[in-house]
Amino acid sequence: MSSEVVIKAEHLSLTFETNDGPVHALQDVNLEIKRGEFVSFIGPSGCGKTTFLRVMADLEQPTGGSICVNGMTPAEARKARAYGYVFQAAGLYPWRTIGGNIRLPLEIMGIPKAEQAERVAKVLKLVHLEGFEKKFPWQLSGGMQQRASIARALAFDADLLLMDEPFGALDEIVRDHLNEQLLELWAETNKTICFVTHSIPEAVYLSTKIVVMSPRPGRVTDVIESTLPRERPLDIRETQEFLDIAHRVREGLRAGHGDE
Amino acid sequence: MKRLWNRFGPVITVVFGIIVLWYVMAVALNSAWTIDKLGRTGGELSVVEHIADTWSQDKPKLPAPHQVVAEIWKTTVQKSITSKRSLIYHAWITLSATLAGFGLGTVLGILLAVGIVHNKAMNLSVMPWVIASQTIPILAIAPMIIVVLNAIGVTGLLPKAIISMYLSFFPVVVGMVKGFRSPDQMQLDQMRTWYASKWQTFWKLRWPSSMPYLFTSLKIGVAAALVGTIVAELPTGAVRGLGARLLAGSYYGQTIQIWSALLMAASLAAGLVAIVSLVERFTLRRMGMLR
Numbered sequence: 447m448s449s450e451v452v453i454k455a456e457h458l459s460l461t462f463e464t465n466d467g468p469v470h471a472l473q474d475v476n477l478e479i480k481r482g483e484f485v486s487f488i489g490p491s492g493c494g495k496t497t498f499l500r501v502m503a504d505l506e507q508p509t510g511g512s513i514c515v516n517g518m519t520p521a522e523a524r525k526a527r528a529y530g531y532v533f534q535a536a537g538l539y540p541w542r543t544i545g546g547n548i549r550l551p552l553e554i555m556g557i558p559k560a561e562q563a564e565r566v567a568k569v570l571k572l573v574h575l576e577g578f579e580k581k582f583p584w585q586l587s588g589g590m591q592q593r594a595s596i597a598r599a600l601a602f603d604a605d606l607l608l609m610d611e612p613f614g615a616l617d618e619i620v621r622d623h624l625n626e627q628l629l630e631l632w633a634e635t636n637k638t639i640c641f642v643t644h645s646i647p648e649a650v651y652l653s654t655k656i657v658v659m660s661p662r663p664g665r666v667t668d669v670i671e672s673t674l675p676r677e678r679p680l681d682i683r684e685t686q687e688f689l690d691i692a693h694r695v696r697e698g699l700r701a702g703h704g705d706e
Numbered sequence: 707m708k709r710l711w712n713r714f715g716p717v718i719t720v721v722f723g724i725i726v727l728w729y730v731m732a733v734a735l736n737s738a739w740t741i742d743k744l745g746r747t748g749g750e751l752s753v754v755e756h757i758a759d760t761w762s763q764d765k766p767k768l769p770a771p772h773q774v775v776a777e778i779w780k781t782t783v784q785k786s787i788t789s790k791r792s793l794i795y796h797a798w799i800t801l802s803a804t805l806a807g808f809g810l811g812t813v814l815g816i817l818l819a820v821g822i823v824h825n826k827a828m829n830l831s832v833m834p835w836v837i838a839s840q841t842i843p844i845l846a847i848a849p850m851i852i853v854v855l856n857a858i859g860v861t862g863l864l865p866k867a868i869i870s871m872y873l874s875f876f877p878v879v880v881g882m883v884k885g886f887r888s889p890d891q892m893q894l895d896q897m898r899t900w901y902a903s904k905w906q907t908f909w910k911l912r913w914p915s916s917m918p919y920l921f922t923s924l925k926i927g928v929a930a931a932l933v934g935t936i937v938a939e940l941p942t943g944a945v946r947g948l949g950a951r952l953l954a955g956s957y958y959g960q961t962i963q964i965w966s967a968l969l970m971a972a973s974l975a976a977g978l979v980a981i982v983s984l985v986e987r988f989t990l991r992r993m994g995m996l997r
Contacts, residue, residue: 531899541914541993551900582994
């Protein structure tokens with residue numbers, strides 16, 4: 447793994463002005479993410495984990511500090527289509543087939559037709575949805591729809607994948623399955639993934655680095671480098687090492703809540 | 707059979723009820739004339755004869771349904787459609803202006819909605835005028851539009867179509883502004899992450915998302931367009947069109963003619979709305995928005 451830095455945040459802060467006074471969504475966040483890492487952001491709601499992801503994606507503007515994405519500002523990174531973003535809901539267009547939905551960003555980016563078809567086939571294979579290209583979203587289950595939305599984020603082959611609680615609305619069995627597939631996909635594509643979640647097992651199972659955050663003001667309380675191997679079968683979750691990391695995450699979350 | 711009854715039963719029942727009520731009202735309203743006539747000529751009528759007379763007068767206050775149907779039959783099937791007495795001929799005059807006005811109104815409505823959604827100044831300034839335009843009674847403004855356009859040499863179908871447009875663009879603007887704004891924040895953010903242009907966001911997201919709103923607006927708009935055309939035919943001494951038939955009927959006390967024109971206008975409106983509904987069902991089903 448190279449040690450090239452993909453994301454670098456320094457003293458990053460973001461304050462929303464609301465009618466009830468300022469809300470400190472992010473305060474003095476310092477973080478470095480290297481190429482090929484799988485980073486989870488975990489914390490209670492209001493801790494700024496989604497806000498941080500949105501800042502990286504240039505969907506929110508920071509009010510202080512600086513952040514680099516692929517050596518660029520977030521705005522430049524967005525223009526360069528340097529990242530794919532997976533939202534909480536699949537957000538597939540009902541009037542487009544699965545293939546058509548995945549093609550959507552490619553059409554917007556003006557990629558030639560022949561190449562579009564090639565890429566759609568490739569990412570459908572990555573998320574194990576071969577044969578569903580001509581189906582409409584309503585013909586697919588929730589888990590399959592979310593996989594299609596991941597395929598759509600992968601279609602234009604950005605190095606960075608930002609995922610905002612993508613499996614939050616799915617049941618646990620489907621979730622386990624998708625987590626496993628996501629790791630597989632990460633191993634195959636070698637992308638850098640930033641993953642927002644509020645599930646401790648999910649964060650520990652997936653990540654090489656876990657960023658624990660706490661609310662009011664939103665800040666990073668702990669950054670845990672996972673010692674788990676990259677190759678992770680589902681039953682790794684019963685090993686002592688796994689439980690130790692999960693314990694440390696829980697401690698970090700509790701510490702963040704302590705000074706309230 | 708049962709399924710058919712479930713589907714059409716309620717409609718048939720209501721129509722039957724209306725027809726019964728109509729006959730009863732015809733007796734009530736036309737009796738005075740029957741009694742008056744009897745007073746002048748003398749003689750006596752049984753109840754049955756009395757009722758029959760109220761249903762067969764030449765210029766009744768309220769013509770009975772079968773009289774209207776007979777008149778419609780006489781003026782549609784039994785007349786050549788090029789005849790000035792053919793109701794189909796008049797209906798076509800009105801329909802052509804309605805369709806032109808509806809088309810113009812739809813285009814104008816969509817263009818205004820696009821402007822309102824994409825331009826801050828238009829968003830703040832246009833809507834109040836659009837609403838104000840509808841508070842002016844169309845009956846007051848229609849003759850002026852016709853006269854002004856006549857003065858600059860525009861006659862025939864276009865002035866009527868413009869008045870029809872005036873009524874039909876409104877539901878389209880209101881509906882389409884809502885429709886273009888119907889994509890949620892997540893869908894708009896998604897477009898942003900792909901660095902999509904405003905134009906791309908419009909064609910790939912806003913326009914398809916607005917389809918259900920468009921068809922709802924079109925259904926109201928097409929009925930309003932017909933009303934607009936008929937109103938435009940009323941005050942201007944037009945000699946052709948359903949409006950002209952209504953006006954001529956009321957000049958000469960030809961209630962049967964008025965009612966047959968009214969019924970024709972109503973079926974025209976129903977037909978137009980039904981066509982829009984059909985296109986709507988087909989389109990939305992194809993777009994996977996109707997399931």
